[in-house]
Amino acid sequence: MSSVSAYVNEHEHEHDHKPRGLARWLFTTNHKDIGILYMLFGVTFFLVGGLFAELIRAQLIHPANHVLTPELYNQAITLHGLVMVFAALMPVTAGFANYVIPLMIGAPDMALPRLNNWGFWLLPPAAVVLVFPGILQLFGVGNGPIDTGWTIYAPLSVRSGLGVDFAIFAIVLLGASSLMASINIIVTIFNMRAPGVTMMKLPLFAWSWLITAFLLIAVFPALIAGGLMLLTDRHFGTHFFSAAGGGDPVLWEHLFWFFGHPEVYILLLPTAGLLSHILSAFARKPIFGYRAQVYAYWTIGVLSVIVWAHHMFTSGMPIAGQLYFMYSTMAISIPVTVLFICWLGTIWRGALSFETPMLFALGYIGLFGIGGLTGLTLADAVADQQYHNSYYLVAHFHYTLFGGPIMGVMAAAYFYLPKITGHMYSERAGRWHFWLCIIGFNLTFIPQFLAGIAGAERRVVDYPIQFAGFHMASSIGAFILGAAQLLLVYNIVVAWRGRTEPASARVWEGAQGLEFTLPSPPPYHTFAERPAVV
């Protein structure tokens, strides 16, 4: 952090003073500072979440292993999921929104700067609250952090230890953070666009985040409500999720997945928007199908809130319900296919070059494509009876969530790193990072597809001996994938320290958009006077 503040202090041309050192970052109302905070927080917890994944894979490298106790294993899979979704991916995409959207639309800052600061600073308390039971355990209180799996299903979560209570409070904080960020982004896009930036000239990244923000406001309160009910079921004698008082544990599943399915698109959409910009830059061609993509975002957004129960085919559901959720889920593949066609149309016959951001962008198309196709097989209510709760499911959602959002975030990180720091990263290390990601990722998850089809159950600390080969390969892949991320850290440090080649304003030959008309790095305050876009 010190290197950032040293860097920015040297280079900015400031009109008003700001506190130095820690106070600057704690009290900042500047969208660039807040964007950087979000991104650093996200990268840090990406590594933390990755560490949990490595622990899981170390345990599973061969049968009857004893790296983790069953209790620690359950905590590791739970925290891996919660950290990656809430503390890694969501903060990073919010960071890009904060840093880039005001630059893209010619706004002087986010519309509600103090609220923006609060939105970020809700995240560290949430992380502390989530892991606090681990500290309590050291003093002999309770049995550690939440261990129910990231879906926190009742009745297990009603009976489980105090880790669940702290996880509920963490979710309330995270929810408040996401809602504040969403409100800010919506208001910024509605109210802060420079003259001439009409809605249908809005950069796709801004559009994709707008739909994301709508989704967050539409679904996160439902999870908060669910958390409150879980808390009262645990401590205040209610029976929302207990048949003993007329309630139903399946109600929790409905509430969780009403949030949880749109959450996939909340993670995905911002990177889908970024992807269009990146592909267009490295194909040196305008974005293909701008309108089609905007309509696809809307369609995805609307469909995503009415399909949640495809996660619950095996929980028991009337046939009519199964058919409805099956067909509506499959319908989502139509707007998603529109996005794919537009991405391919953008690079079709372009003058392509393959710098690191482009490599990750192409990797996104390939891996997320596999995630989407295997999702279709899981959406089939009949086939799902076999796939559900097997490693096939685990492999599928890692292809969608790593293959889509994380690959997209990597592409965007390399795309904007020179813009944000003012210096290039090491292209060589970037390429190594990409190829190790691709090899490590596929080696981790292709065996999981195969093991899952053969009937390997997920979420269990041990497994029958016939899956040993799959698990061995998967663990080796995970170690490669984990080690590869150190190259990302290396590249971030390299660009920050600023000893490499300075980046031009345009950075990439084919880059388009207002943010690439500003110097790299942009001054502390930009567009204090409204630009007119013609």
Added chain:
Amino acid sequence: MSADITMTSNVTGSQRYYLPQPSPYPVLVSAALLVLFIGSGLRVNGVGAGSWLMAAGLLLLLYAVVHWFSGVIAESRGGVYHRWESRSFRLGMIWFIISEIVLFATFFAVLFYERRISVPWLASLDPRFSPWPGFVGGWPTAGPAGHRFATIGPLGIPLVNTILLLSSGATVTWAHWGLKENRRQQLIAGLIVTILLGAVFVLLQAYEFHHAYTELGLTLGSGVYGATFFMLTGLHGLHVTVGLVMLTTILGRSLKGHFSAEHRFAVEAVSWYWHFVDVVWLCLFVLVYSV
């Protein structure tokens, strides 16, 4: 998108957006919430210092929120907000209320699910799987086993409360009309009447809760009927209380002469919020008490 930009040369006041200086209060609010939630987590598990931490968190929260808002009010008095900034505040409030609507909608959906799906489904099972002997699957659920309770009908206090809250919606609108025409006396009188109506509502709700717990045997533990009843009415009561705090703040500021027909965002936002709790109450009156 074409990226040719020209700087507009004649920058007037309304072309510059007000950007606040760095502020310590947002991060202080977060710190307060950290203390509050760690305290709460300890408290519900019966661990020592929980209650003290909760109290400390709440005090810190109060301190930080008061200072944050005082700063905003001072800026507003200092004339730094114009139409552009005002529009941000208005949009922000609207989207905040939308998120609150989703929160209540979720609890209404839970009520629907428990009443129309979960309870009838349990009743359709073989009697050996009934949650308690004599379970019939009606609504109210007539207890979990050994826990009988009576319910509150719509025609007593709830009807009175409906009239009170609907009238308060009218009086706050009347107050707002007064402000639009710069009639300060009407604004102040309207706010006072609204606050009184709201306060009586909260007192009656508190009395009703007390009555339910002590005489009717209706508690949070009264099966899903009691759970949904208290969750919905309790959360609503909390929102009315917050609304009253907001109204009182606005009244104090009106007495100091803070608002005018041009500068009335705070009054407008509070009246939106008050109408929102009003509408939620109407849904409660119909779906929780009457149907």
